[in-house]
Amino acid sequence: MSDKTTFGSYLSLSRVHSLVDLLRERTQQNPDFRTFTFLVNGESEEATLTNAQLDSRARTIAARLQAVVPPGGRALLLYPPSLDYIAAFFGCLYADVIAVPAYPPNPAALQRTLPRLQAIIQDAEASVVLTTEPILSMASFLFAQAPDLQSLQWIATDALDAGLAEQWRSPVVNEATTAFLQYTSGSTGDPKGVILSHGNLLENSADIYRCFGHHGDSRGVIWLPPYHDMGLIG
Structure with a gap:
């Protein structure tokens, strides 16, 4: 990390080595802050979502x-744009599982959107799909069009028992x-994946914090969907 100065009003990057560290420390310092x-x-x-809830x-x-x-x-x-998406993204980080953001295929344009999804799954070698109960209830429609999707394990994260949190093991x-x-849009070929590390994300956040003059009470409005790179990390 090139920036070891204060990141936020109560957090130093010298103590933070991952986004897991970041959220855990923010939760300890200010659990009720609306994130x-x-x-x-x-x-x-x-x-x-507060820090503690997330x-x-x-x-x-x-x-x-x-x-x-x-x-x-x-x-x-x-996922559609939602807090469920954010929770699932951090859930992957907390499990040391690599998140692979994708947008749900459009039922009205499956010939275009479903092949892109299949290409991402194959290239990323994903074994699990995290989603919501409403999307999972329509998965049979996708399976009929793409039987290979049935080999993946599908988990509706909005239906999980909150008591599972006590079974969590902190990752290394x-x-x-x-x-x-x-992944790229795939508009000119197969989607291509770009690897982003915890360090990349912390560095990017520190740069945004510094260049835009943010402080602990700053607020941001995000209009882009979270599976878009600027919507997720911009």
Whole structure:
């Protein structure tokens, strides 16, 4: 890390070696801080996540992943823009499972969107799909079009027992550990994955914090979907 100065009003990057460290320390320092708010159509408030709530949901999802995926395994994230997506992303980080963001295939354009999803799954060697109950309930439609998707383990993270959080085991991760794979759109060929480490994400966050003059009370509005690189890490 090139920036060892204060990142946020109460956190030093010299003590943080991963996004797991970051959220765990923020939870300890300020558990009730509202980290994310999801707005419907940019106007009405639907739901929020505090540091403590995000940490709890991440540990719940991570515990489930640790039971079925070895460290360094890959999990596809198949969500609409939502707080469920954010919880699943951190759940992967908490399990040392490489997150593979993807957008759900469009039922009205399956000939275009389903092959892209299949190409990502094959290239990433994902063994698990994290999603929501509503999407999982429609998975049989996808299976009829792409039977190979049935070989993956599908987990609806919004239906997991919160008690699983107590079974979570803290992973061994650092700056060099791969956090997720970001895939290109595939508009000019097969989607190509870019490896991003915890260190990459911390460095990017520190640069944004410094260059935009952010402070502990800063707020940001994100309009891009979270499976887009600028929506997720920009």
